[in-house]
Amino acid sequence: MGEDTESSKGNHSFLRDYVTEADVISTVEFNHTGDLLATGDKGGRVVVFQRETVVGHKPKGELDQVGETGESGEYNVYSTFQSHEPDFDYLKSLEIEEKINKIRWLPQQNAAHFLLSTNDKTIKLWKVSERDKQPEGYNLKDEEGRVKDISTVTSLQVPVLRPTDLMVEVRPRRVFSNGHTYHVNSISVNSDGETYLSADDLRINMWHLGITDRSFNIVDIKPANMEELTEVITAAEFHPHHCHLFVYSSSKGSLRLCDMRASALCDRHTKLFEEPEDPGSRSFFSEIVSSVSDVKFSHNGRYLLTRDYLTAKVWDLHMEKGPVETYQVHDYLRTKLCSLYENDCIFDKFECVWNSSDSVIMTGAYNSFFRMFDRETGRGVTLEAWRETSKPRAVLRTRRIYTGGKRRRGDVGVDSLDFTKKILHMAWHPEENIIAIASTNNLYIFQDRVSPDTQGPDLGSDTI
Amino acid sequence: MEYKVEAHRIMSISLGKIYNSRVQRGGIKLHKNLLVSLVLRSARQVYLRDYYGGICLSAQQAREWCEGEYMDSEQDKLVPGSTESLPESDGQSEVAVDKQEPSNVVESHAALDVESEASGEQDHAENGVLDSGCSELKTPEESPEASPTCEVSNVENLHEPIVPHTCTNRKRSADDSELTDSLPKKTKVMSSTLISKNDEKKAETEEMDTSNVSSLITIFGSSFSGLLSSEDGAQPDSEAEDSDSGQICCDQMLKNLNPWSTAIVAF
Secondary structure, X not given: OOHHHHHOXXXXXXXXXXOOHHHOEEEEEEOXXXXXXXXXXXXXXXXXXXXXXOOOOOOHHHHHHXXXXXXXXXXXXXXXXXXXXXXXXXXXXXXXXXXXXXXXXXXOOXXXXXXXXXXXXXXEEEEEEEXXXXXXXXXXXXXXXXXXXXXXXXOOOOOEEEEEEEEEEEEEEEEEOOOOOOOOOEXXXXXOOOEEEEEOOOEEEEEEOOOOOOOEEEEEOOOOOHHHOOOOEEEEXXXXXXXXXXXXXXXXXXEEEEEOXXXXXXXXXXXXXXXXXXXXXXXXXXXXXXXXXXXXXXXXXXXXXXXXXXXXXXXXXXXOOOOOEEEEOOHHHXXXXXXXXXXXXXXXXXXXXXXXXXXXXXXXXXXXXXXXXXXXXXXXXXXXXXXXXXXXXXXXXXXXXXXXXXXXXXXXXXXXXXXXXXXXXXXEOOOOOXXXXXXXXXXXXXEEOOOOXXXXXXXXXXXX | OHHHHHHHHHHHHHHHHHHHHOOOOOOOOHXXXXXXXXXXXXXXXXXXXXXXXXXXXXXXXXXXXXXXXXXXXXXXXXXXXXXXXXXXXXXXXXXXXXXHHHHOOOOOOHHHHHHHXXXXXXXXXXXXXXXXXXXXXXXXXXXXXXXXXXXXXXXXXXXXXXXXXXXXXXHHHOOHHHHHXXXXXXXXXXHHHOOOOOHHHHHHHHXXXXXXXXXXXHHHHOOOHHHHHHHHOOOXXXXXXXXXXXXXXXXXXXXXXXXXXXHHHHO
């Protein structure tokens, strides 16, 4: 899935360009410390990467030259496992895709790591643990495990643990099935560490991590008459600190903050965040374009970040009447909505992420471009995640879309954008400026290089 | 004019998407189909507004010879099975004439063709007011494809069928029962020709049979105020209907909903 598997296909460019549908990455998520990075793909597999805590492997001189602070921070494959298999609903004669829609890590409580992964219907809790010791010296069993002949045992020994090669074991600990009639689009672990929510198109359920045969339905927007359906739930997330608050976004562009203390069924929102539609920009596709594809709480819990097709918006939890900041991600597509509708690109669901200090937001676009916006200055930058232009340790340069005016070298015209190369999924390290970008079947990890001369982070980025 | 062509193109594409979603792996995606149905509704609104906007201009002069001329000319074209009162049968005969050409609707895919043909058969037997709107809708499309000269003559022909059918509509609108009678037939056709989908779609189809009737009655009961608002934008009643038309191959719905708009424009 990473660049390693790509190189094993040989050096033929036509082989490299061929992408198996199953290898397309469908979700990316750092764990709470940022040491682990999990990716899920359309084939139902999960690959976990671990960051090398390498200190001092390089000679000191070289470290000073490059200006790195110590950790080389490369991510290497830690474990791979098949999370979900293709399934079949016999009652409805429906195939259930094995594509991993979301992965969420649990906060670490012991040596093992736990993550939740979900496809359209079933959520699974996986335990990822290491084993680097093995007991040896049993009395009743020999080295291969065969039972010894008792007559040969003349003395007793205490078995000891001896170090062995590191083994990463992944085991399914819970399977939360039959909770959803519609397609699950989000899961979110509660700050209480015991519960989590799962949201599908019309309902949100709350589960206890230890109980698989029951869940509480906390939101149900299914109308009594399905013909009256006007909106669906597109994303949901728990508040990072308040275990009673969660937010869900709808296809109409509204956000609803719900307080579980108010009632058992949170059909009535506590706060409704909605921006009135601009009548001037109304078109056939206004409704599609306003559908929210992702919603994320800021780390401090005060803001919400949402992504719709053309913009990213920051909302203040205290102000419901509209976003406090709106960022145009690719406004040049506004005139191309009809052709984007024809080729289904208008239905692409882009994710959005905050940086660790909530000062920068990031989201994806087409042509392997992704955009970062600095909230303080309001300025945005376009970067590219594309193998041909990124070599390991090279500095990412900013890109520009040519929309008129003076054309600079390297500008890309709107009509030459490749709409098959879309950056939908991404993650930002919880503490450092390390980002993971998924581009079809490739995973790019970019690190911010802290220059010793300047005070803040460098404008460029490293690719690893 | 371009808006109409564009709107129609978007409608065809949307219907194609809804059709293809049935064979997609992983089942029907509710979110995507809802969005497609909203686009379909918007396109249809523009299409109808644009179309009837043009017709409205000549509606006044056409109204003068409402009852007169066409009755003689179309008398011989009466289709068997028209057991309704005179004005309605005139409307129906008009329908019979118009129906022949556009019964294979301009829509691009097979499922809809099946439905429209099936419904076409049904419509001949019923009061055709509900269908005449659709057939009239379709004719202007065929004409640009034919030739410019044909277009002129077709447009002229259009005025004739529309006018009586709006007059008929006026009388008819006061009488809900005929509509309700016609509806179960039409919706039955719809549900039988629709290929089975997953649970939400199928439930909608079956629910539509009864709720279609009730929602239509509600709309007529509110004496066009519900319809007028549906022209402008989202109202619950119209939305229910409109989301119907999106979520199910909407050729039938187009036919159902057109006469109301015609009625509004005429009055």
